[in-house]
Amino acid sequence: MPSEERELPFLSWFLKQPKTQTYMLNTERPILGMDIGGTSIKAGVLIGSQLEDIRSIPTPAQMPQDFILETIADFIQTYLHHDFYAIGIGIPGLIDVEKGIVLNLGNIPSFKKVFLKDYLQEKFNKPTFINNDANCFALGEYRFGVAQDFKHVVGITLGTGLGGGIIANGHLYCGRNCAAGEWCSVPYLENDFEEYCSSKFFISKYGAKPKALFKKAQKGDEKALLAYNEFGHHLGELIKHILYAMAPEAIVLGGSIRKAYPFFKDSMMASIATFRYPSISEDLKVLISNLDETAIHGAVALVDEYISQANPVS
Structure with a gap:
């Protein structure tokens, strides 16, 4: 049987990573952030330490790939007056981060193997970085949130x-094609x-x-309270799975359901309390996002x- 002292899976990987260096956002140079989803495309510009000019447009999800790319480019065009120096994009699905290729996007059928980074860099001549939206959520909370x-x-x-998104030793961990943290399919x-x-x-259910x-549930409805109590139990089981792995x-x-946290907290924590290694679970902090635009952050x-x-600030 494994002992309490034995390193958990991936913990040794964490410990072997280089020591985290302190980085600073260049607040004198605006950055454009975008969140591309199946329903809407939302964007905002980081100016100083504030996210400004937040806007959204409907996603033409059922249109051909070229039409959607033109829609994205036209939206970015409306932000050029901010003179941003780079673009960051979060998008659901699997992504080749290095090449900036969107491999597939379930809720936008025509988006399959889209060379989005090349398309935007050629069009705007600005460095562009693309990642999974859940990874962006985790990174946003680490850099700007709780x-x-x-x-x-x-x-x-x-x-x-x-x-799901993972921050390991102060940096985003994506795995191959941004597939790390896909606990949804476990x-x-x-x-x-x-x-x-x-x-x-x-x-x-x-x-x-x-x-x-x-x-x-806010009105004390028993069925609604039971629903959230059961949900909390299942979420606690998911968190235990994450604890064993990471x-x-x-x-x-994050996400809209987090607002009901008081109604599923107790059952969730009861599930987490059955985790085999108390030295891990008892010190775990469960935090609730308070950022309105975490994906853009x-x-x-x-x-x-x-x-x-590549250019750390000491």
Whole structure:
């Protein structure tokens, strides 16, 4: 049997990474951040330490690839007056980070093997960095949000689906093609974790959207309270799975369902309390995102994450 002292999976990987250096965002040079989703494309510019000029447009999700690329470029064109020096983009799906290729995007059918980085850099002559949106959430919380005091962090987005992002020793860890942290597809019970740790759980098991149940739970509705209690148990089981794999210092919860945290906190913590290694679970911090535009913050931080590693500020 493994002992309490034995290193957990990936913990040794964390410890072998180079010591984290301190980086600074160049606040004198604006950065454009974008969050491209199946419903909307949202953008904002980091000026100084503030995210400004936040706007969104509908995503023409059912249109051909070329039309969508032109839509993205036209939207970026409206921000050129800010004289931003680089572009960071978060997008759901698998991505070849080095080449900036969007390999597939489920909710935009025509987006398959899209050379988005090359397209935008050729069009605007500005360095462009692309990553998974859940990774951007984790990076945004680490650089701008509630996780700034920790080096090993996992971000979990609880919404229509389930997303995960990893900060290892102060840096974003993506794995191959941004596939690290895809706990949504890990088998759980008769399905997978996304079926139990997203809005899918409430719709399939209780026949209602989480927002509606949240309002009822606030009024003391027993069925709604039961729904969130069960959800918390399943989320706690997911967090235990993450603890075995990554042993983070902190878990950050984002997405719309996080607003109901008081109703699923106790059952979630009860599940976490059954984790086999108390020295890991008892010190775990579960944090709730308080950023309104975490994905854009994370997209902006991508620029610093990749450029600053080559030019650290001492």
